[in-house]
Amino acid sequence: MNKLIINADDFGYCKGVNYGIIEAHTDGVLTSTTMMANMPGFDHAVELHRQHHNLSIGVHLNLTTGSPVLEHLKTIVDTEGNFRSQAYYKGSFIIDQQEVYDEWKAQIEKILAVGIQPTHLDAHHHANLFGEFNEIYFKLAAEYNLPVRNNFNNQDPTRRTTDGFVYTMESVLQSEGSLNQLFATHDTVEFMCHPAFLDKFLLASSSYTYPRTEELDLLTRPATKDLFRNQSLFELTTYKQI
Template sequence: MKKLIINADDFGYSAGVNYGIIEAHKEGVLTSTTMMANMPGFEQALNLHEQYPDLGIGIHLALTTGKPVLSNLKTIIDVDGNFRNQAYYKGSFIIDEQEIYDEWKAQIEKILATGIKPTHVDTHHHANLFGDFNAIYLKLADEYHLPVRNNFTNTDSNRRTTDGFIYTMETVIQSSETLEKVFEEYNSVELMCHPAFIDKFLLNHSSYTYPRTEELELLTHPRIKTLFSNHKTIELTTFESI
C-alpha cells in the first residue's frame, strides 16, 4: 500500500486552530499534526490530544512566531522578547546558532515532559531552511530518533522521512486521478495543511487566516472522505509507519 500522511501544522497556536485541527481529524481525513510548545493554545492542545489519541502528534519547532520557551536568549528575539519575524532571516543576519539549538531542544523537551511520544518533527515557516539551520534541525532529529519532514534535499538514505512532501493539498486530493498521479513517483507522501476555525488571536498574529477555513471544509467534505474510503492502494497513516 502507498502511504499518505495528511499533517496539520500549528497545533497549539490558538483555540480556533486547535478546534479546527480536531474537527479535520474527527470528521475528516486528517491523520497527523505537529504541536507548538511555545504558543497560547498549548495546554488546550494537550487536553484535546487526550480525547483523540489516534491523531498522530509531532513537534512543530518555532523560531518566527510567539515567545521562546527559554528566557536567556539574546540574538533570536526582538526587544520585546518575541521571536524575530521570518522576514529577518530573508536577508543577511547575525545570530548565535547555539541559541537555536538550545531553544529547539527546550521545545522538544517541553512536549516530551507531557508524556507525548512524538511521531516526527518539522519547523514552523520551514525555519530549518534558513541559513544553515537544517544542520541543527537534523542533529536534534537524530538525538531524539525522530523522523523529519522532507522539505529539503535528502541525501541520507537511512533518514526516516517520506519520499515526497507537498504543500499544495488542494491540487492533490481533488480526485482519484490527481491523487494517483502523485504516487506514480512516490510510495509515501506528506501533505501539509493548516485547517482552523478563525479566532481573534489568529487574526491578530497570522497572515494566513481565511484560507484555513477552506482547508478545513475540504478535509471534512463528504466527497473527499469517500475518495479515501473507496481507494484500494493508498492508505491514510501517520509518521509512525515511516
C-alpha cells in the same frame, strides 16, 4: 502499500486552530499534527490530545512566532523578547546557532514533559531551511530518534522521512487521477495543511487566516472522504509507520 500522511501544522497556536485540527481528524481525513510548544494554545492542545489519542502528534519547531520557551536568549529574539519575524531571515543574518539548538530542544522537552511522545519533527515557516539550521534539525532528529518532514532536497537515504512532500494539498485532492499521478513516482507522501476555525487571536496574529477554513472544509467534506474510501492505491497513516 503506498502511505499518505496528512499533517496539520500549528497545533497549540490558539483555540480556533486547535478545534479545527480536532474537527479535521474526527470528522475528516487528517491523521497527524505538529504541536507548537511556545504558543498560547499549548495547554488547550494538551487537553484535547488526552481526549483524542489516535491523532498522531509531532513537534512544530518554532523560531518566528510568539516568544521562546527559554529565557535570556539574545540573537533569536527582538528587543521585546519575541522571536524575530521570518522576514529577518530572508537576508543575511547573524545568529548564535547554539541558541537555536537550545530553544528547539527545550520545545521538544516541553512536549515530552506533558506525556506526549512525538512522532516526528517539522518547522514553523520551514525555519529549518534558514541558513544552516537544517543541520540543527537533523541533529535533534537523530538525538530523539525521530523522522523529519521532507521539505528539503533529500539526498541522504539514511534520513527518516517521506519520499514526497506536498505543500498545497488542494492541488492533489482533486480526483483519483491526480492521486494516481502522485503515487506513480512516490511511495510515501506527506500533505501539509492548516485547518482551523477563526478566533480573535488568530485573526490578529496571523497573515494566513480564511484559507484555513477552506482547508478544514476540504478535509471534512463528503467528497474527500468518499475519494479516500473508494481507492486502493494508498493507506492513510502517520509518521509512526515511517
